[in-house]
Each structure stands twice: as C-alpha cells, then as structure tokens.
Amino acid sequence: MTQSINHSRRSLFSRRKSNAIRPPWVREDIEFTDMCTRCSACITACETKIIIKGDAGFPEVSFTNNECTFCTLCAKSCPENIFDLTQPAWHYKAYVQETCLTNHGIWCQSCKDACEPRAINFVFSIGQAPSPHIDVDLCNGCGACVAPCPSQAIHIKLPTE
Structure with missing residues (x-):
C-alpha cells in the first residue's frame, strides 16, 4: 500500500512532456x-507574432498565421538566461501529412511557393498530381509553408517525433 501511495505522489510531480515548439535559440x-x-517579453518582441502564450502562460510558437524570420528579437528581449544565439535556432523541420491535397489527386503547390529556402520540391509521376518532397537539409523549420496549406497538411516538428 505504501509503495503505491509513494508512486502516486511521484506521478503528481513528474514533468509532463510538452510538444510545444519553444521560440528559436532556446538553450x-x-x-x-x-x-x-512568463514575462511575455519574447511574445511582445516577435515581429511576425508567431510566439503566443501557450499552456500555463509559457511562450510557444504557432505557425497558424505566419512564419519565423529568425530576427532574434525574441532572444534579445528576454531578461533571463534562456537563449543562446551561438547555437542553431532549432532543429525543427517541416513534414507533409497524408491529408496533403496531392495525395487526393489535386494539384497544389502552395507550400513550395511559400518556401524561401526552396526546401520543397515536387516529384512528378505519370497520371498523378505532383507530390511534395521536403529536403530536410535545406528546411530551416521557419513554418512559412504551414499557413498557406489549404489542407493543413504541413506540420513543423523535431525529426525524431
């Protein structure tokens, strides 16, 4: 009985793994x-307004309406020692889900048109709509391809997720 009580107490205080995308350059x-x-300095400083107040008031990134320009304003505005501009901004990449219109025979290239690093190309196949291919070496995870996608088929996530 005591062992199960202790286990229950530990589970109350264990960290819940968050899938939130934190601002770039977080250590x-x-x-x-x-x-x-949770001072919101990074939220206020974000020039494209993609940093929002998320779970419990912590900043997180939402690509619903815009992209990250990697302007560094979020990192420079933070009064805490949370950011490190000497490391890569982040390791997130864009991934195309099954809901992509091209999987349903519909010709769409809105993600490619929005991708400044040109990480998205389309592979042509006879009798099918061209399908997107993301070069993860070129993708910087900026999220520019997310908002224009009419089927919400593009997700930004870590390569291991």
Missing part, C-alpha cells in the same frame, strides 16, 4: 519551464 541544456518567468 538546449535547460528545462525551459524552470527558467522562463
């Missing part, structure tokens, strides 16, 4: 929610 050696004071 990889910290637990973001331990260091962030």
Whole structure:
C-alpha cells in the first residue's frame, strides 16, 4: 500500500512532456519551464507574432498565421538566461501529412511557393498530381509553408517525433 501511495505522489510531480515548439535559440541544456518567468517579453518582441502564450502562460510558437524570420528579437528581449544565439535556432523541420491535397489527386503547390529556402520540391509521376518532397537539409523549420496549406497538411516538428 505504501509503495503505491509513494508512486502516486511521484506521478503528481513528474514533468509532463510538452510538444510545444519553444521560440528559436532556446538553450538546449535547460528545462525551459524552470527558467522562463512568463514575462511575455519574447511574445511582445516577435515581429511576425508567431510566439503566443501557450499552456500555463509559457511562450510557444504557432505557425497558424505566419512564419519565423529568425530576427532574434525574441532572444534579445528576454531578461533571463534562456537563449543562446551561438547555437542553431532549432532543429525543427517541416513534414507533409497524408491529408496533403496531392495525395487526393489535386494539384497544389502552395507550400513550395511559400518556401524561401526552396526546401520543397515536387516529384512528378505519370497520371498523378505532383507530390511534395521536403529536403530536410535545406528546411530551416521557419513554418512559412504551414499557413498557406489549404489542407493543413504541413506540420513543423523535431525529426525524431
């Protein structure tokens, strides 16, 4: 009985893994929610307004309406030691889901048109709509391809997710 009570108490305080995309340049050696004071400085500074107040008031990135320009304003505005501009912005990449219109025979290239690093190309096949291919080496995870997608088929995530 005591063992199950202790296990229950531990589970109350265990960290819940968040799938939230944190702002770029967040230090990889910290637990973001331990260091962030939720002051909203990065949210206010974000020039494209993709940093929003997420779960429990912590900043997270939403590509619903715009993209990250990697302007560094979020990192420079933070009063805490959360950001490191000497490391890569992040490791997120764009991935196309099964809901892509091309999988249903509809010709669409809105994601390619929005992709500035030209990481999205289309593969042509006889008798089918061209299908998107994302070069993960070129993709910087900016999210420019997300909002224009009419079927919400593009998701930004870590390569291991």
